[in-house]
Amino acid sequence: MLTLADVTKRFGGILALDGVSFQVRAGCIVGLIGPNGSGKTVMLNLISGLSRLDGGQILFRGDRIDGLPPYAVARRGIGRTFQLLKLFPDLTVRQNLELMRQPRLMGSNLQTMLASLPRVATGPSAEIDALLEMVGLHDKQRERAGSLSYGQQKLVAFLNVLCMNPEPELILLDEPAAGVNPTMINTLIRQVQHFRERGKTFLVVEHDLKVIMDLCDTVVVLDHGRRIAEGPPAKVRQDPAVMEAYFGR
Amino acid sequence: MARRSWQALPLVGLLAAGVLYPRLLPGDYFLHLGIVVSLYIILTSSLNLIMGITGQFAIAHAAFYGVGAYGSILLVTRLGVPYWWAWAAGILLAGIAALIIGASTLHLKGAYLAICTFAFSELFRLLLDNWISLTNGANGIIIRFVPPPIGIPGLFRFDLGSRRSYYYLMFTFALVTVWFVRRLARSDLGRVLGAIRQDETLALTAGFDTRRYKLLAFTVGSMYAGLAGATYAPYLSYIAPDLFDVNETIYIMMIMMIGGIRSIWGPVWGSILLVSLPQALDITPLLRMIAYGLVLILVMIRMPDGLAGFLDRLVSRLRPGGTWFGEKA
Numbered sequence: 001m002l003t004l005a006d007v008t009k010r011f012g013g014i015l016a017l018d019g020v021s022f023q024v025r026a027g028c029i030v031g032l033i034g035p036n037g038s039g040k041t042v043m044l045n046l047i048s049g050l051s052r053l054d055g056g057q058i059l060f061r062g063d064r065i066d067g068l069p070p071y072a073v074a075r076r077g078i079g080r081t082f083q084l085l086k087l088f089p090d091l092t093v094r095q096n097l098e099l100m101r102q103p104r105l106m107g108s109n110l111q112t113m114l115a116s117l118p119r120v121a122t123g124p125s126a127e128i129d130a131l132l133e134m135v136g137l138h139d140k141q142r143e144r145a146g147s148l149s150y151g152q153q154k155l156v157a158f159l160n161v162l163c164m165n166p167e168p169e170l171i172l173l174d175e176p177a178a179g180v181n182p183t184m185i186n187t188l189i190r191q192v193q194h195f196r197e198r199g200k201t202f203l204v205v206e207h208d209l210k211v212i213m214d215l216c217d218t219v220v221v222l223d224h225g226r227r228i229a230e231g232p233p234a235k236v237r238q239d240p241a242v243m244e245a246y247f248g249r
Numbered sequence: 250m251a252r253r254s255w256q257a258l259p260l261v262g263l264l265a266a267g268v269l270y271p272r273l274l275p276g277d278y279f280l281h282l283g284i285v286v287s288l289y290i291i292l293t294s295s296l297n298l299i300m301g302i303t304g305q306f307a308i309a310h311a312a313f314y315g316v317g318a319y320g321s322i323l324l325v326t327r328l329g330v331p332y333w334w335a336w337a338a339g340i341l342l343a344g345i346a347a348l349i350i351g352a353s354t355l356h357l358k359g360a361y362l363a364i365c366t367f368a369f370s371e372l373f374r375l376l377l378d379n380w381i382s383l384t385n386g387a388n389g390i391i392i393r394f395v396p397p398p399i400g401i402p403g404l405f406r407f408d409l410g411s412r413r414s415y416y417y418l419m420f421t422f423a424l425v426t427v428w429f430v431r432r433l434a435r436s437d438l439g440r441v442l443g444a445i446r447q448d449e450t451l452a453l454t455a456g457f458d459t460r461r462y463k464l465l466a467f468t469v470g471s472m473y474a475g476l477a478g479a480t481y482a483p484y485l486s487y488i489a490p491d492l493f494d495v496n497e498t499i500y501i502m503m504i505m506m507i508g509g510i511r512s513i514w515g516p517v518w519g520s521i522l523l524v525s526l527p528q529a530l531d532i533t534p535l536l537r538m539i540a541y542g543l544v545l546i547l548v549m550i551r552m553p554d555g556l557a558g559f560l561d562r563l564v565s566r567l568r569p570g571g572t573w574f575g576e577k578a
Contacts, residue, residue: 050454070450070454071453071457071459082451086451088443088444088448088451091443091447095440099441100455102440103437104456104457104458160455164455164456166456
């Protein structure tokens with residue numbers, strides 16, 4: 001589904017990613033791990049179009065997506081969450097999800113843009129109800145998203161991605177468990193697994209190795225912008241290069 | 250249904266107040282006051298669309314107001330274009346100017362956007378000041394014509410030789426502007442504009458082409474400023490560069506902030522207070538600026554959501570849980 005070929009990114013004299021290659025197969029959960037500064041978030045920014053490549057290629061379903069603006073990447077079917085929590089804090093939980101679901105009209109002509117003017121962005125949706133119920137936020141749906149606890153906001157951010165229109169096939173999760181209590185982490189893990197069973201593909205950046213081990217089919221390890229290991233979680237865990245990257249010699 | 254009826258109440262109230270105003274407070278002075286209040290409702294509501302709802306810190310609103318005024322008046326006086334055609338062209342010119350300025354600056358944020366749009370505003374003023382053969386420079390242009398009547402035969406007619414007709418025309422445009430901004434804010438499009446204000450990166454990665462949305466809001470808001478200029482100029486009988494400089498933008502921003510930024514009704518309350526109070530108190534321009542400064546400080550400290558929010562809190566004591574005047578975009 002997603003192919004990263006020889007991906008390179010520089011920030012001035014710093015080589016953040018140095019010819020990294022790996023693949024994410026459809027229906028898999030791939031973990032992207034590594035010590036701080038190893039280039040994980042940079043990789044997600046490159047995939048989602050927030051940063052530009054200095055070398056290499058990124059292909060999604062066989063088409064190059066590097067060079068596309070972020071909104072165009074999203075419309076191809078790639079959604080993401082952020083390490084530093086991002087949602088629309090002034091909107092209610094439900095309004096966040098409704099906003100994500102509404103059609104993206106501005107890519108088209110003036111007529112369709114203006115056609116969205118008289119429409120009022122509310123209305124019942126069984127799909128939104130079901131999602132809120134699933135993560136236990138149904139009773140919070142009328143509350144301002146910014147007023148929820150950090151863990152609940154993380155869940156809203158996750159639901160936001162799932163509600164994107166068009167529905168994302170590949171979801172990039174940037175440290176979904178960071179700062180979240182263990183109960184919420186378990187909810188999140190269950191939801192990721194649930195949506196994988198429904199055909200979604202995930203690329204997860206995470207520092208919590210237990211989450212990675214519980215969740216992922218394959219793990220890619222980065223260190224200083226290079227891929228140092230790739231494979232099933234149990235195998236990668238024993239890899240001497242990984243041990244060295246995390247714990248030193 | 251009942252909820253929707255309640256929500257429409259302020260709009261109906263504004264309509265009723267506007268229609269009855271000349272009967273309740275007759276005389277040229279009050280009509281003039283009504284015209285100026287209506288002018289600032291248009292200017293402030295349209296700036297609220299750009300700055301309050303979409304979160305674009307652009308400070309060139311008065312320049313677009315000037316493009317509408319100068320554009321329409323020059324077309325009439327220099328080329329002999331019939332006024333209402335020139336009026337439409339003035340609005341269109343403001344839109345084109347906004348499209349060009351917006352396309353080249355709206356990728357910027359915060360102070361950078363403010364500086365760039367400020368530069369445009371100053372450039373526009375300098376152009377008016379120095380292109381004497383066209384604009385008569387700092388001396389301005391005296392407008393010696395009265396716009397021909399406009400209306401729909403058998404339905405209504407604005408005869409702009411009368412101040413009362415001018416009031417009703419300006420008030421109609423003010424009402425349309427408030428209605429439009431309210432409608433837009435509650436639409437799918439408006440919700441995206443609000444999302445861009447809250448987190449543009451998230452909106453981008455969610456698939457919204459934020460630059461186009463921002464450009465649309467900037468252009469539409471500036472066209473309303475152009476409308477204000479093109480309509481108000483013949484009433485004023487005189488236009489000059491200093492009417493459209495950055496101080497005017499700051500004045501409009503002040504009305505927006507005191508009225509309640511992002512509030513649908515803030516521009517209405519702000520315009521009524523800031524336009525009519527100094528006139529009623531009959532204070533000099535210097536004292537007026539001091540009074541504005543004091544009011545702004547007071548509002549920022551005591552009423553961060555502006556007059557509209559304050560009034561809403563008062564009203565919600567009568568109707569708990571409801572919102573009338575503090576209706577936010």
